[in-house]
Amino acid sequence: MIQFQQVSKRYRDKTALDNANFHLPRGAMAFLTGHSGAGKSTLLKLIMHMEQPTNGKVIVDQQDLSQLNRHQIAMHRRKIGLVFQNHQLLEDYTVYDNIALPLKVSGYNNRDAGRRVRAALDKVGLLDKERQFPEVLSTGEQQRIGIARAIVNKPRLILADEPTGNLDPKLSAEIMQLFEQFNQVGVSVLIASHDLALIEHMGHAKIQLNRGRLSGAFVGPN
Amino acid sequence: MTTQAQRSRPEQLGKRLLREHGEVAISSWLRLWRQPLTNLLTWLTLAIALALPGTLIIMLSQAQGLANQLHTSNQISVFLSLQASTAEGQALSQQWQVHGDIHKTTFIAANDALQQFSQASGLGDVLTSLTDNPLPATILLEPVSDDPEHIQQLVQQLRQAELVDQVLVDQLWLQRMHTLVNTSQMAILILSLMLALGVLLVMGNTIRLQLENRRAEILVIKLVGGTDAYLRRPFLYTAIWSGLLAGLMACSIMAAALAALAPPLGQLAASFSSDWQLSNLGVSEVLLTILGSCLLSCAASLLTVQRQMANIEP
Ligand SMILES: Nc1ncnc2c1ncn2[C@@H]1O[C@H](COP(=O)(O)OP(=O)(O)O)[C@@H](O)[C@H]1O
Numbered sequence: 322m323i324q325f326q327q328v329s330k331r332y333r334d335k336t337a338l339d340n341a342n343f344h345l346p347r348g349a350m351a352f353l354t355g356h357s358g359a360g361k362s363t364l365l366k367l368i369m370h371m372e373q374p375t376n377g378k379v380i381v382d383q384q385d386l387s388q389l390n391r392h393q394i395a396m397h398r399r400k401i402g403l404v405f406q407n408h409q410l411l412e413d414y415t416v417y418d419n420i421a422l423p424l425k426v427s428g429y430n431n432r433d434a435g436r437r438v439r440a441a442l443d444k445v446g447l448l449d450k451e452r453q454f455p456e457v458l459s460t461g462e463q464q465r466i467g468i469a470r471a472i473v474n475k476p477r478l479i480l481a482d483e484p485t486g487n488l489d490p491k492l493s494a495e496i497m498q499l500f501e502q503f504n505q506v507g508v509s510v511l512i513a514s515h516d517l518a519l520i521e522h523m524g525h526a527k528i529q530l531n532r533g534r535l536s537g538a539f540v541g542p543n
Numbered sequence: 544m545t546t547q548a549q550r551s552r553p554e555q556l557g558k559r560l561l562r563e564h565g566e567v568a569i570s571s572w573l574r575l576w577r578q579p580l581t582n583l584l585t586w587l588t589l590a591i592a593l594a595l596p597g598t599l600i601i602m603l604s605q606a607q608g609l610a611n612q613l614h615t616s617n618q619i620s621v622f623l624s625l626q627a628s629t630a631e632g633q634a635l636s637q638q639w640q641v642h643g644d645i646h647k648t649t650f651i652a653a654n655d656a657l658q659q660f661s662q663a664s665g666l667g668d669v670l671t672s673l674t675d676n677p678l679p680a681t682i683l684l685e686p687v688s689d690d691p692e693h694i695q696q697l698v699q700q701l702r703q704a705e706l707v708d709q710v711l712v713d714q715l716w717l718q719r720m721h722t723l724v725n726t727s728q729m730a731i732l733i734l735s736l737m738l739a740l741g742v743l744l745v746m747g748n749t750i751r752l753q754l755e756n757r758r759a760e761i762l763v764i765k766l767v768g769g770t771d772a773y774l775r776r777p778f779l780y781t782a783i784w785s786g787l788l789a790g791l792m793a794c795s796i797m798a799a800a801l802a803a804l805a806p807p808l809g810q811l812a813a814s815f816s817s818d819w820q821l822s823n824l825g826v827s828e829v830l831l832t833i834l835g836s837c838l839l840s841c842a843a844s845l846l847t848v849q850r851q852m853a854n855i856e857p
């Protein structure tokens with residue numbers, strides 16, 4: 322699903338990712354761990370084509386991202402559900418409109434979009450919040466709305482950047498269980514997190530990042 | 544990995560585009576009225592920038608009609624000296640009638656000239672109170688040739704004649720009129736271009752602020768796979784609506800200005816004994832104004848969005 326071939330990313334003087342090689346298979350679930358500033362967000366941004374590698378190739382779903390034009394980049398992003406630490410919900414959109422945005426962008430009509438939005442809200446257990454605005458919801462609810470938006474388009478890959486960073490342990494465990502459920506129906510999942518206690522408890526594959534260098538599961542030689 | 548558009552009932556592409564554009568057209572229209580005052584000012588700016596040169600262009604094109612109406616031919620006016628009697632003038636007129644270079648002559652006696660002038664100028668009472676007629680008798684000539692050189696030669700000949708005080712060629716007046724019209728056209732063109740540039744800058748700035756206000760939205764749309772066309776679309780429809788509204792405003796301003804200018808200009812024309820009237824906006828002028836307004840508005844939008852959207856990258 323995701324393949325990194327000798328990928329390096331430098332920001333001016335700072336090396337965020339150093340000669341990374343790894344291959345996340347289709348349908349796998351893995352955690353990306355590492356200290357703050359290790360390069361976790363950078364790795365996810367490379368997959369989303371929010372950043373371009375300084376060296377090497379990023380291949381997602383057999384597509385070399387460096388070969389894509391602007392339209393193809395948009396199409397590439399539609400295949401990925403992205404969850405942020407600070408949810409990135411739009412304040413002046415209702416919960417419904419926030420979740421429906423990926424569908425609107427892909428040209429769904431209102432009837433089909435409505436069905437999908439309600440299915441996504443049902444999965445995260447917030448079916449009754451559809452008409453609310455995000456700011457009246459709790460942090461845990463906002464994060465679940467963010468997840469609903471990420472899954473509404475039925476992506477085959479979910480990326481999450483510190484999705485439980487702002488949540489207490491109980492809420493964090495619930496969020497992680499949601500990701501496990503998606504993985505059980507065949508969605509590939511890659512979650513950046515430094516919540517080591519929780520990750521140990523869940524027992525999925527781990528990819529470690531230390532000052533831009535990778536080690537652990539799915540990591541190739543370099 | 545195929546996640547795109549697994550819809551329950553497949554929708555035809557054309558129908559889907561129509562629906563999407565319709566939705567954006569409506570939501571853009573509704574969004575206009577969230578900040579009515581700001582938008583009103585933008586539309587007024589655009590409307591005035593269109594109405595000013597528009598009014599001038601309409602007046603000028605009609606003034607050309609007036610000029611052509613006043614000038615029916617290469618008429619030569621020969622003013623006789625005040626000493627010349629009516630009989631002498633008539634004799635001279637008949638003598639010239641058979642001249643090879645002259646097509647036709649008309650004699651206007653001094654008294655007739657005074658009468659005509661007092662009617663046209665509205666100064667009847669003042670003029671009739673004069674004891675001496677200040678106007679000379681006049682012979683109007685229509686030369687056979689249209690060629691300015693020939694006419695100039697004829698004028699030289701006429702000047703030599705006895706009893707002739709002054710010879711005026713309307714052609715000269717016509718040339719001056721054309722020069723004046725050409726200069727005015729150039730001036731209006733330059734004015735229009737400067738105003739268009741000003742409007743592009745003002746509207747560009749407004750749109751830049753709109754983009755900045757929607758920055759978070761644009762970022763999220765880009766991250767969930769919105770194409771450039773999708774992102775541009777609401778701004779394009781906002782520009783079309785603004786163009787339509789500003790175009791209608793411009794037409795109202797022009798109609799009011801032309802209505803206010805028509806009576807005094809009509810009086811001015813009447814003093815040249817012309818029945819010329821400044822007419823108001825026609826359908827084609829309204830349509831052209833609205834078209835121009837929409838084009839200008841869309842140009843401002845596309846140029847700004849193209850440049851600014853690239854700066855908002857996730
Ligand atoms: N846009 C950027 N410009 C410059 N340096 C950056 C930028 N983004 C990240 N970095 C640097 O790259 C390193 C990795 O950052 P990041 O990928 O955000 O790490 P993490 O998500 O693991 O905390 C950090 O040292 C950070 O300061």
Ligand SMILES: [Mg+2]
Binds near residue numbers: 361362363482
């Ligand atoms: Mg990070």
